[in-house]
Amino acid sequence: MQIGNGEDTQIFLDDWLSSRPMQRAGISAPLPNDAKVSHLISTGNWDANIIWTNFSRLTVREILSIQLPETNSTDTKIWRPDRNGKYSIKSGYWTAQEQGITAPETISKFWKSFWKQELLPKWKMFIWKIMQRVLPVAHKLEKRKIQIETHCKFCKSEKETLEHLFRDCQFSKRIWFGTMGYRTNGNHGTLQEWIQNTLNSIWNRNDEGSHSSIQAGNRVFDPGESQILMVKVIATMWAIWIHRNEITFQNCTPDLQRVMETATEYIHRQAKATSTKVQEKEKLHTITEKPASHNLAWTKGIIQEGQLECFQVDGAWKKEKNSPNAWEAAIAWVNEYNTARWEAQKILGSYPVQTESLAILHCIESVRAEFKAISIKTDSKEIVQALLYPLNSPLEVRNIIANIEARVANLQFISIVNVKREEVSKAHFHASKARK
Incomplete structure (x- = not known):
């Protein structure tokens, strides 16, 4: 928590110091458990008397070292593992790793490669939800005792599971063939295994696709082609999910052309986002790098x-x-x-x-x-x-x-x-x- 006026932060319950505030023992009138940080602030400054009276020397020094804003601003929630206070899936992943929350070696290698990719943040969250099996497909909602139509929104015959929706439905198979020329026939196991094998085969393109569940021939892709291929795979899955929701919430009818147009649109968005990010990096490098005759x-x-x-x-x-x-x-x-x-x-x-x-x-x-x-x-x-x-x-x-x-x-x-x-x-x- 980044402290402003202290009104929204509880002293003992919220994460605003590097460690829990240590209250001094034997205080005649200790602060209540739900006391706000604003109780420690007087006229825009820390109230040193209250702070020294209530806390240990170590806690006092950490509190007094925090600079308060001059304006009456509100407290701001931040993500402490990242120095800039911004949560990202990547920082969340590495925090879990540091805390000993680990995955099998193969999936760990997959995530290590995945977080490095230049992809839209919403796509990364989307794939993460699929891999964790928390995307709210009908089968998942049914297990939560939610009353919902469980049949696939496309074919109306099979139960909507992750595997059926994104890969095994005849409608989805036609999409994969129409957007990328891929055939998704055969027994591929879980959708997580299918995604992991597919993306790994793209990242390790010299493996000639031998571990991929998507057959695209024995081509060896150069780095540029591999990036495009990865984007197309994820854009296709994203477009399937968007169209599924359009049918569910807007009463649309299944439309192959609509899905392919959506996939194309998001491929362009990804390309634009990547181009903009490269330009920003170049601009930042130009501004912050100290030339021979100039100082930052x-x-x-x-x-x-x-x-x-x-x-x-x-x-x-x-x-x-x-x-x-x-x-x-x-x-x-x-x-x-x-x-x-x-x-x-x-x-x-x-x-x-x-x-x-x-x-x-x-x-x-x-x-x-x-x-x-x-x-x-x-x-x-x-x-x-x-x-x-x-x-x-x-x-x-x-x-x-x-x-x-x-x-x-x-x-x-x-x-x-x-x-x-x-x-x-x-x-x-x-x-x-x-x-x-």
């Missing part, structure tokens, strides 16, 4: 000649296990044109990038009343990237990024530039000294 920078406003004031910032952070100073860090800023102007102070910080971003925020707060055009040098490339792409920034700095944005609103110009460590040596000296 985040800027706002227009600079007037002769007005710019330059500063160095740095954060000193080092995690020391089992040390009473484990959460202590220090930040500093120095005026490059007048090195006698500097400030340094200790803070509570849980990550290096958080400490560096707080150094930038503190510098801005200290000098914005005096100077209207400033340039800040930092040796943290990560924090500059976080400013450029706030939605993809690490969770621990998102509120700080928002606060930096708010603080610079009245400045005529600001630039925050990523430089080499030696270019912030004066700030590094003061920060390191302050931490000791």
Whole structure:
């Protein structure tokens, strides 16, 4: 959970710290079990008195190291295993692996290859549901005691199971032959085995399809053809499922042409999504890669000649296990044109990038009343990237990024530039000294 005003997060029941808050023993009036994080906040800041009264030293330091937003924003649910807080099927899979939830070796290899594929996210979820046998076909719903027509929506004669719907129905067989020239005759086992063997044979194209349940001849596909073939297989299954739902919920009649048109439409969507993703990666590479003559920078406003004031910032952070100073860090800023102007102070910080971003925020707060055009040098490339792409920034700095944005609103110009460590040596000296 990313904390905003704390109204939607329960202190002891929600996952908002790295470990459960440890309440101090022997408190005369302990916080109730359903207490909200907002109870620990007063006028937009942490209420240190309440926090120190109720929690252990370790919990206090972790809470106070969280930067609160200046605006009255709501709490946001995040996915902790991913650094950017975004859930993906891939991160869920690897989290399960880390927790010891494993599958047989063959299926593990299949999923490892599958998650790497450039596919629409909805397709990945779709295939995952099929492989886990949780897609709500009629046979599955009947087992849950749901009153439903169990016959296939296409042929009206056989019971709608995964195998029948996607592969064995005469209607589906005609679709496979019409879209790809495939014949799905024969005993193929479960649909999961059929999908696994089919996709594995595409990914391992030099195997001449000997393990595939779909016969396409003894062709060896080049990488481009293999990608197209995989997309066509999944698009065909997706189109079958969409048309099945159209018949179920819109009272449509089975239409082979409609299914093939839907498959073609989604093949084009997949191609467009892949092309867009490649372009975005190229754009990001162009923006974030530091050319020989330029530094990565985040800027706002227009600079007037002769007005710019330059500063160095740095954060000193080092995690020391089992040390009473484990959460202590220090930040500093120095005026490059007048090195006698500097400030340094200790803070509570849980990550290096958080400490560096707080150094930038503190510098801005200290000098914005005096100077209207400033340039800040930092040796943290990560924090500059976080400013450029706030939605993809690490969770621990998102509120700080928002606060930096708010603080610079009245400045005529600001630039925050990523430089080499030696270019912030004066700030590094003061920060390191302050931490000791």
